[in-house]
Amino acid sequence: MVDEHRHEHEHNHSHVPEPQQPPSRGEELDAAGRSLSDALRISFAILKVIMIVLVIAFLASGFKTVGSDEKALVLRFGKIRGVGEEAILAPGAHWVFPYPIDELVRIPVEKNINLAINTFWYKETRDDILGPGPKPRRFVPEKLDPLQEGYCLTGSQRSPARPTEADAGRQDLWNDAGSDYNIVHTKWQINYQITGVEHFFRNVYVENIKPGQVYFDVMAQSITPLLKSIVENAVVNAVARYSIDEAILSTDTIRRHVSRLVQQELDGLETGIRVTQVQLVDVKWPKQVDEAFQAFFTASQESQQAISEARTYAENTLTQTAGRVAKPLYQALMDKAEEQQIETLWTQAAGDTQDTISQAQGYRTRVVEGAKANANYLLSILPEYRKRPEMVVQGIYCDRIQEILDHADEKFILDKSERAKEQEFRIMINRDALLKPRQDQ
Numbered sequence: 331m332v333d334e335h336r337h338e339h340e341h342n343h344s345h346v347p348e349p350q351q352p353p354s355r356g357e358e359l360d361a362a363g364r365s366l367s368d369a370l371r372i373s374f375a376i377l378k379v380i381m382i383v384l385v386i387a388f389l390a391s392g393f394k395t396v397g398s399d400e401k402a403l404v405l406r407f408g409k410i411r412g413v414g415e416e417a418i419l420a421p422g423a424h425w426v427f428p429y430p431i432d433e434l435v436r437i438p439v440e441k442n443i444n445l446a447i448n449t450f451w452y453k454e455t456r457d458d459i460l461g462p463g464p465k466p467r468r469f470v471p472e473k474l475d476p477l478q479e480g481y482c483l484t485g486s487q488r489s490p491a492r493p494t495e496a497d498a499g500r501q502d503l504w505n506d507a508g509s510d511y512n513i514v515h516t517k518w519q520i521n522y523q524i525t526g527v528e529h530f531f532r533n534v535y536v537e538n539i540k541p542g543q544v545y546f547d548v549m550a551q552s553i554t555p556l557l558k559s560i561v562e563n564a565v566v567n568a569v570a571r572y573s574i575d576e577a578i579l580s581t582d583t584i585r586r587h588v589s590r591l592v593q594q595e596l597d598g599l600e601t602g603i604r605v606t607q608v609q610l611v612d613v614k615w616p617k618q619v620d621e622a623f624q625a626f627f628t629a630s631q632e633s634q635q636a637i638s639e640a641r642t643y644a645e646n647t648l649t650q651t652a653g654r655v656a657k658p659l660y661q662a663l664m665d666k667a668e669e670q671q672i673e674t675l676w677t678q679a680a681g682d683t684q685d686t687i688s689q690a691q692g693y694r695t696r697v698v699e700g701a702k703a704n705a706n707y708l709l710s711i712l713p714e715y716r717k718r719p720e721m722v723v724q725g726i727y728c729d730r731i732q733e734i735l736d737h738a739d740e741k742f743i744l745d746k747s748e749r750a751k752e753q754e755f756r757i758m759i760n761r762d763a764l765l766k767p768r769q770d771q
Contacts (some may be wrong), residue, residue, distance in 0.1 A: 391428045396421045399440035401527045405433040410528065418527050437527050438546050442606060445554060447518035447561050450480040452617065474513065474616055481616070482569040483511040484577045512574040517611040520561055520592070526602025533600050557603070564591035578613055579630070585610045653680030 396402045402419040404411040404426050411417060411432070419434075426432040453475075474481065524530050536552045539545055568587040569577060577584060589608040596603050615623040648656035659675040676687070715722040735741060 388428055392425050392432070393423060394426060394434045395423050396434075396436060397438075399438055400436045401439050402437065403435045403527060403531055405435060406431065408433075410531070414528075435531065436545060437524055437530060437549070439524050439527065441546070442521045442523060443550055445520050445522070445557055445561075446611075447520070447558060447565070448480070449558075449562050450482045450516045450518075450565060451612075452479045452481070452515045452614070474618060480515065481513045482516055482565060482577075484514050484569055485511060485571070485573045511570070513616050514569070514574060514577050515612075515614045515616065516565065516569065516577075517613075518561065518565060518588070519609045519611050520557070520605055521607040521609075522557065522603050522605050524602055525604045526600070528602070529600045530602030534602070553603075556601075560595045561588070561592055564588045564595065567591060574615075575630075578615065578627075581610045581613055650681050652683040653678075655679055656681075656683075 394402075396419055398421045400421060402424070403417060404419065406427070407430075424434075426434055534553055534556065536545075536549050539548050565588055568584055568591055571587070572584055585608050588610075589605055592608065593605050596605065648660070652659055655675050655678045659672070659679060662672050662675055676683075679687070711722055
């Protein structure tokens with residue numbers, strides 16, 4: 331029984347679960363390493379994807395667009411990529427290495443940029459700016475203040491010689507307009523374009539563009555001092571070569587002169603800028619001498635009008651007298667040209683000259699024919715005259731008297747006898763009104 335009891339006890343004990351042993355230190359490190367490895371693998375995969383996306387985005391940022399009115403340069407590490415035309419990108423889409431390797435600089439080449447030059451204009455008040463119209467009489471200072479009033483110096487007399495456009499750059503050909511100078515106020519405006527992209531970028535300073543700024547605005551602001559200085563120098567140089575009359579009345583000549591000087595200076599500096607138009611907006615004499623200039627201007631206008639009317643009258647008179655050949659005919663007569671040339675011009679004459687010539691030719695024909703007829707008549711009666719001259723003369727006298735009486739409207743016969751001396755002969759003023767002279771009929 332003891333053995334059975336022991337066997338049963340062992341049997342029951344074999345079915346009781348034994349307590350688990352905690353994992354060792356090495357097994358814990360192996361599990362953590364595997365987790366870390368998995369996390370690093372996933373992180374590296376995500377990082378690769380991010381890097382690929384960044385590289386693609388970085389390369390995609392290199393696609394740039396140049397506008398239709400622009401041309402562009404590519405700067406690689408700050409230097410222009412390419413030489414000559416190869417360095418200039420035309421309008422359209424282009425790919426360049428993204429910043430900081432490459433940098434695309436867009437330059438507007440088709441846009442006209444305006445620049446107003448008011449350096450030589452007088453100080454305007456509120457009434458001046460408002461324009462013409464009824465204004466109260468304002469105080470005009472006796473003298474011009476050079477610290478506040480802009481002005482140009484012009485010659486007082488017209489220069490005896492002016493160079494041609496080909497000689498515009500040769501200053502030795504320009505003669506001073508006089509030792510005495512006058513003052514004139516001028517207002518200018520220039521329009522310019524950028525044509526030489528590479529020269530402009532290399533030789534014209536443009537401030538660095540800050541975030542949010544537009545290159546065109548920064549460029550126009552940066553080059554304004556340079557252009558303003560060049561235009562001012564050209565205006566001072568050009569206007570001083572003309573008289574005050576030319577400055578006020580012949581503004582187009584001065585404008586072309588200033589345009590040539592400005593373009594020559596820009597080309598000499600290799601700025602790549604081309605002046606498209608120079609406008610002389612306004613010219614004004616000093617306010618201190620306004621009354622004198624108004625009188626001068628009125629007299630000048632009246633003089634020009636009188637000259638124009640005289641020229642018109644001369645042209646009309648010559649045309650009416652001889653037509654288109656009036657001037658050549660007059661010049662030939664004054665120069666005492668050859669008779670053949672003068673005769674040819676006479677035959678081409680028209681107008682009153684042709685009528686006079688026709689009348690003269692007709693009168694000459696009538697005189698010649700009449701002389702011939704008289705000569706033939708006298709020759710025909712010559713034999714009879716030699717025989718009985720008194721009778722022939724009496725016959726001619728009677729024929730003429732008969733011709734005269736036939737053409738007379740009224741006839742009065744006076745008696746030559748002694749008895750007629752005691753009689754009065756009266757002619758009534760109010761004679762028959764129906765009688766008209768034969769010549770009027």
